[in-house]
Amino acid sequence: MSPLDITLRDPETPRSTLGRPPDYLHEAHTLRSWFFTTDHKRIALLYLATITAFFVVGAIAAGLVRLSLIVPNGQIFTSDTYNKLFTVHGVVMVWFFLIPSIPATFGNFLIPLMIGAKDLAFPRLNLLSWYVFIGGGLFTVADLVIGGVDTGWTFYAPLSTTFSNTYVVPALIGVIIVGFSSILTGLNFVVTIHTMRAPGMTWFRMPIFVWTHYAVSLIFLLGTPVITITLILLVMERSFGIGVFDPRLGGDPVLFEHLFWFYSHPAVYIMVLPGMGVISEIVPAFAQKRLFGYRFVAYASLALASITFFVWGHHMFVNGESNLAALVFSLLSFAVAVPSAVKVYNWTATMYKGSIRLQTPMLYAMGYIGLFVLGGLTGLFLATLSINEHTHGTYFVVAHFHYIMVGGTMLAFLGGLHFWWPKFTGKMYPEAWGRVSAIFIFIGFNVTFFPQFLLGYLGMPRRYHDYPPEFQLLNIVSSAGATILAAGYIFPMIYLIWSLWFGRQAPSNPWQAKGLEWTTTSPPPTHNFETPPTVDFAPYDYPLRTPADV
Amino acid sequence: MNPNDHPIALWPASASASAVETDWLILAFTVLTLLLVVPIFIGVTIFAIRYRDGNKVNRQHSDRRDRMLELGWMLIPFTLTLFFFAWGARMFMDHKNPPANATRIEAIGKQWMWKFQHPGGEAEINDLHVPTGEPILINMISQDVIHSLYIPAMRIQVETLPGRYTQLWFQADRPGTFRIYCSEFCGTDHSAMDGLLTVMTPADYSDWLAHSGSSASMAEAGKSLFSAYGCTGCHRGTDTDRAPTLAGLYGRPVRLAGGGTVAADDSFLRDKIQNPGHNPIAGYPQVMPSFNGIIPEDELTRLVAYIRQPPTTRKLSALPTPLIEAPPSIVAPSSVLAQRSPLAEPSLP
Numbered sequence: 001m002s003p004l005d006i007t008l009r010d011p012e013t014p015r016s017t018l019g020r021p022p023d024y025l026h027e028a029h030t031l032r033s034w035f036f037t038t039d040h041k042r043i044a045l046l047y048l049a050t051i052t053a054f055f056v057v058g059a060i061a062a063g064l065v066r067l068s069l070i071v072p073n074g075q076i077f078t079s080d081t082y083n084k085l086f087t088v089h090g091v092v093m094v095w096f097f098l099i100p101s102i103p104a105t106f107g108n109f110l111i112p113l114m115i116g117a118k119d120l121a122f123p124r125l126n127l128l129s130w131y132v133f134i135g136g137g138l139f140t141v142a143d144l145v146i147g148g149v150d151t152g153w154t155f156y157a158p159l160s161t162t163f164s165n166t167y168v169v170p171a172l173i174g175v176i177i178v179g180f181s182s183i184l185t186g187l188n189f190v191v192t193i194h195t196m197r198a199p200g201m202t203w204f205r206m207p208i209f210v211w212t213h214y215a216v217s218l219i220f221l222l223g224t225p226v227i228t229i230t231l232i233l234l235v236m237e238r239s240f241g242i243g244v245f246d247p248r249l250g251g252d253p254v255l256f257e258h259l260f261w262f263y264s265h266p267a268v269y270i271m272v273l274p275g276m277g278v279i280s281e282i283v284p285a286f287a288q289k290r291l292f293g294y295r296f297v298a299y300a301s302l303a304l305a306s307i308t309f310f311v312w313g314h315h316m317f318v319n320g321e322s323n324l325a326a327l328v329f330s331l332l333s334f335a336v337a338v339p340s341a342v343k344v345y346n347w348t349a350t351m352y353k354g355s356i357r358l359q360t361p362m363l364y365a366m367g368y369i370g371l372f373v374l375g376g377l378t379g380l381f382l383a384t385l386s387i388n389e390h391t392h393g394t395y396f397v398v399a400h401f402h403y404i405m406v407g408g409t410m411l412a413f414l415g416g417l418h419f420w421w422p423k424f425t426g427k428m429y430p431e432a433w434g435r436v437s438a439i440f441i442f443i444g445f446n447v448t449f450f451p452q453f454l455l456g457y458l459g460m461p462r463r464y465h466d467y468p469p470e471f472q473l474l475n476i477v478s479s480a481g482a483t484i485l486a487a488g489y490i491f492p493m494i495y496l497i498w499s500l501w502f503g504r505q506a507p508s509n510p511w512q513a514k515g516l517e518w519t520t521t522s523p524p525p526t527h528n529f530e531t532p533p534t535v536d537f538a539p540y541d542y543p544l545r546t547p548a549d550v
Numbered sequence: 551m552n553p554n555d556h557p558i559a560l561w562p563a564s565a566s567a568s569a570v571e572t573d574w575l576i577l578a579f580t581v582l583t584l585l586l587v588v589p590i591f592i593g594v595t596i597f598a599i600r601y602r603d604g605n606k607v608n609r610q611h612s613d614r615r616d617r618m619l620e621l622g623w624m625l626i627p628f629t630l631t632l633f634f635f636a637w638g639a640r641m642f643m644d645h646k647n648p649p650a651n652a653t654r655i656e657a658i659g660k661q662w663m664w665k666f667q668h669p670g671g672e673a674e675i676n677d678l679h680v681p682t683g684e685p686i687l688i689n690m691i692s693q694d695v696i697h698s699l700y701i702p703a704m705r706i707q708v709e710t711l712p713g714r715y716t717q718l719w720f721q722a723d724r725p726g727t728f729r730i731y732c733s734e735f736c737g738t739d740h741s742a743m744d745g746l747l748t749v750m751t752p753a754d755y756s757d758w759l760a761h762s763g764s765s766a767s768m769a770e771a772g773k774s775l776f777s778a779y780g781c782t783g784c785h786r787g788t789d790t791d792r793a794p795t796l797a798g799l800y801g802r803p804v805r806l807a808g809g810g811t812v813a814a815d816d817s818f819l820r821d822k823i824q825n826p827g828h829n830p831i832a833g834y835p836q837v838m839p840s841f842n843g844i845i846p847e848d849e850l851t852r853l854v855a856y857i858r859q860p861p862t863t864r865k866l867s868a869l870p871t872p873l874i875e876a877p878p879s880i881v882a883p884s885s886v887l888a889q890r891s892p893l894a895e896p897s898l899p
Contacts, residue, residue, distance in 0.1 A: 156696055356603055392698075463740060
């Protein structure tokens with residue numbers, strides 16, 4: 001048994017369900033109460049359902065891509081089908097899953113709770129964001145699935161504007177529309193964090209989760225308009241022949257690369273920063289220890305959000321950009337390692353002398369740390385100019401960004417989903433299944449993507465349907481890993497939904513975690529706090545251990 | 551030794567000193583990476599076991615922070631990685647500065663094939679033959695979308711852009727057959743846009759050239775085109791009455807009507823044929839017609855090859871009239887200056 005007195009961890013004893021205020025989930029059950037809600041918690045669940053559906057579409061496309069790559073000669077699908085499949089995978093995963101994943105669901109649900117507010121600053125705008133998101137998303141997904149687009153998610157011109165014979169314009173229009181959802185969400189978060197913090201909730205009493213979402217919102221606001229304009233220019237060139245990127249029309253294709261990556265590199269941090277916020281909540285809770293170096297971690301979030309705007313040129317080392325530009329972008333990309341390292345070392349140090357429980361969220365967090373470190377350091381390989389000359393455009397890049405986006409964002413998303421599931425739904429998920437799935441995902445992920453580092457260094461270009469036979473063995477290993485990974489994704493979809501009806505009733509604070517969201521009931525009442533909270537404690541206010549506690 | 555003979559690839563073949571150095575670079579960087587990450591992995595694992603909830607261990611700690619420790623783990627790994635930044639940057643700069651004596655091969659990328667042309671005019675599709683021991687410069691351009699010429703055995707790739715030349719160079723040090731790819735997604739048959747690089751001894755290469763049959767060298771073919779398209783009507787030898795002379799022009803700075811200069815590199819010459827009104831040059835009214843859409847890409851390459859020749863090989867007796875005064879040190883690549891040109895109003899005939 002734990003030598004720690006349970007009351008030390010959770011001074012509030014769980015309240016009885018009798019006589020508590022009606023919670024946001026059970027207050028009303030009509031469709032209208034969901035589709036016209038302005039409650040940030042309900043909107044978060046609408047987003048959760050939407051992005052899960054998009055994830056399934058993207059994952060099926062990925063599965064078909066891996067199926068095709070089992071054989072080297074491209075016999076399973078035609079080239080055009082294969083190209084459309086990886087475009088579905090890329091567009092859907094990047095724009096409709098990864099970018100909104102953590103901010104639109106957990107951020108929406110938790111930011112008001114964490115800062116002690118009743119809702120976001122603009123609740124109706126929040127609902128509008130979801131309608132914009134699902135409208136644009138469904139439009140593009142319908143186009144991608146029914147018609148098909150073969151440009152890849154990068155839409156490089158002039159392939160996308162002049163030479164592709166697929167339905168590029170509708171796909172672009174959907175992505176442009178979804179961009180407005182990002183902008184509105186970012187705006188809502190920034191205003192909320194600035195103006196709606198509870199009395200006593202100073203900036204340095206905010207959880208890191210809120211800090212990272214603040215940083216992400218700034219990227220939403222500053223970066224998204226650039227991609228919106230860029231994609232509109234693509235539509236103008238493709239539809240009306242207005243020359244911007246195609247040299248035949250007097251344009252410059254390198255200009256597109258610049259504009260595209262000026263947003264799409266920061267977009268990586270839109271995906272990564274919220275995940276860092278999730279991990280910064282999970283690790284202290286499951287180590288029962290204060291986050292090591294809180295201020296450094298907060299500053300590191302802002303540092304990442306700033307530096308990320310100055311490294312886009314590292315996607316373009318081999319396109320003939322000037323030598324000086326290549327040197328500067330390479331050096332700045334190395335600098336990104338500094339704030340990233342701060343986070344990783346601080347999470348590790350937080351575990352030192354903690355009181356660690358290896359429940360599902362913590363397993364995901366530990367997996368995240370390992371995979372993010374590998375993804376980050378292989379990013380330094382790619383930022384090294386002469387290594388980039390070999391690995392650019394190969395599976396090395398594919399492996400690298402999947403370590404960041406699946407190993408990073410996806411593991412943080414699943415860890416956070418399990419961590420806050422009791423708060424979201426009032427139900428506990430089955431712990432044993434949770435741990436088994438986490439292990440499946442960790443193993444499946446590594447078996448899928450580690451061979452791709454090797455394939456890339458061996459020289460296998462990405463987006464190759466028909467590849468040389470000497471790469472087949474590693475491709476088969478990778479595809480086999482993808483089936484393990486798929487099992488790890490399917491389990492939670494089943495047992496989490498199962499738990500909605502059959503799960504154990506969740507206490508207010510099942511993990512004895514700190515933070516205002518855990519002081520509410522599970523699920524929280526409609527207006528979050530019966531009495532507005534006053535904050536007079538530090539974040540991560542876990543007890544310090546004295547010799548008596550050992 | 552054909553790449554198809556290897557059932558399973560374990561380590562990429564290398565065929566140049568630079569490729570071997572890239573391997574050493576990545577191996578050394580991997581060692582540093584392991585030194586940085588293994589402590590984290592061990593730490594996470596040991597802490598998770600040792601400080602498991604319920605274990606009776608000393609958990610005594612205070613809230614005191616060790617700023618030196620935090621600065622240390624921020625800055626020491628960063629400083630160590632900078633060594634690799636510098637190493638990679640030095641190699642990259644070498645790759646950007648081809649030796650002056652490099653053998654020049656023209657490449658055109660198009661959906662979905664590569665066309666290579668040797669200086670003597672010998673052309674190949676998707677396959678490329680080169681000799682060992684000689685620097686090979688590939689000057690390339692795309693006819694449609696962005697491609698990228700990737701030669702894993704040389705550990706090098708450069709994008710092939712429409713509308714502008716890009717270059718890569720390498721020096722093979724052993725004979726063999728290696729793969730070449732297009733590594734920038736270019737549409738339906740992107741994955742069929744690959745081929746084989748055959749590296750031969752210089753003697754075999756000469757033999758191969760002799761047997762591959764070519765009626766005219768690149769420059770000779772360009773000379774015929776130069777007459778065929780009527781360029782000789784104005785650009786006559788060293789005569790500068792109607793148009794600037796092209797003799798000895800290549801590589802020299804050209805004064806622009808709008809001020810400033812631009813280096814007469816391949817992209818500049820090509821751009822001048824396609825869009826003469828773009829970047830008008832000082833001292834001449836803009837009367838040249840545009841050949842945009844009239845001259846195919848491979849003929850443009852030959853024309854540029856002809857203009858590029860030094861005057862002696864073009865058998866022009868007199869030295870060129872200097873239409874060029876600016877010192878070469880202030881010259882920017884035409885691709886940079888070309889984007890700043892709207893200052894200069896094109897004077898139409």
